[in-house]
Amino acid sequence: MTAENQRSQRPDRLHRLEVVYARSPIYFVTTCTIDRRHILATAVIHESFVRFAEEGPKHGAWIGAYVLMPDHLHAFVAMDDEKISLAQWMKSLKNVLSKALRSGGVPAPHWQKTFFDRVFRSAESYSEKWNYVRENPVRAGLVQRWQDWPFAGEIFHWNIRATDRTGGHRPPLQHYLAALVWLCTIRQPSLVLRKIRVKRPCG
Numbered sequence: 001m002t003a004e005n006q007r008s009q010r011p012d013r014l015h016r017l018e019v020v021y022a023r024s025p026i027y028f029v030t031t032c033t034i035d036r037r038h039i040l041a042t043a044v045i046h047e048s049f050v051r052f053a054e055e056g057p058k059h060g061a062w063i064g065a066y067v068l069m070p071d072h073l074h075a076f077v078a079m080d081d082e083k084i085s086l087a088q089w090m091k092s093l094k095n096v097l098s099k100a101l102r103s104g105g106v107p108a109p110h111w112q113k114t115f116f117d118r119v120f121r122s123a124e125s126y127s128e129k130w131n132y133v134r135e136n137p138v139r140a141g142l143v144q145r146w147q148d149w150p151f152a153g154e155i156f157h158w159n160i161r162a163t164d165r166t167g168g169h170r171p172p173l174q175h176y177l178a179a180l181v182w183l184c185t186i187r188q189p190s191l192v193l194r195k196i197r198v199k200r201p202c203g
Helices: 003-009 043-059 088-103 124-131
Strands: 019-023 025-030 061-068 071-080 116-119 152-154 159-164 176-182
Touching: 025 088, 025 124, 043 061, 043 088, 061 124, 061 159, 071 088, 071 124
Parallel strands: none
Antiparallel strands: 019 176, 025 071, 025 116, 061 071, 061 152, 159 176
């Protein structure tokens, strides 16, 4: 795949719309395809994922950075857990992507039944995780630079700070990460961003 073709598969950048302050836990989630089938890294699935992410705020979910690999997905998501649970959100995401896969002639089943999630306790750990995860396509030998992978990016940009739900002070391990969410739908790789367990770890 040439760099020109990769660029053509990226959705266009949209304009910034508004700012929302959300006190929400931020999760890092990973889900894998059944039997590690290479069915996710396509323009059709990428577009379906982006459309799903753009609708997320209506249901209390804001996807930050993400990487669609051929056989698994990594994503950061801030949740309003009074509106939706992480398990409900993941079920909806899998259903949407499965519908796109079936429409493209990819027979079910598509997903492992379980997924992995981790709650972030600091902005530093969030940044460190993204700096590692965004290199997955490079480690897999798919591209030479992470910026060249067309199936990754950032949907909502967060300015993160530690807080708690009451506005008071709690020990650090009980802090949530509050996301100042820019509803700009960047959808391109960015230096700033973008327990249930899987059957086996995803890279």
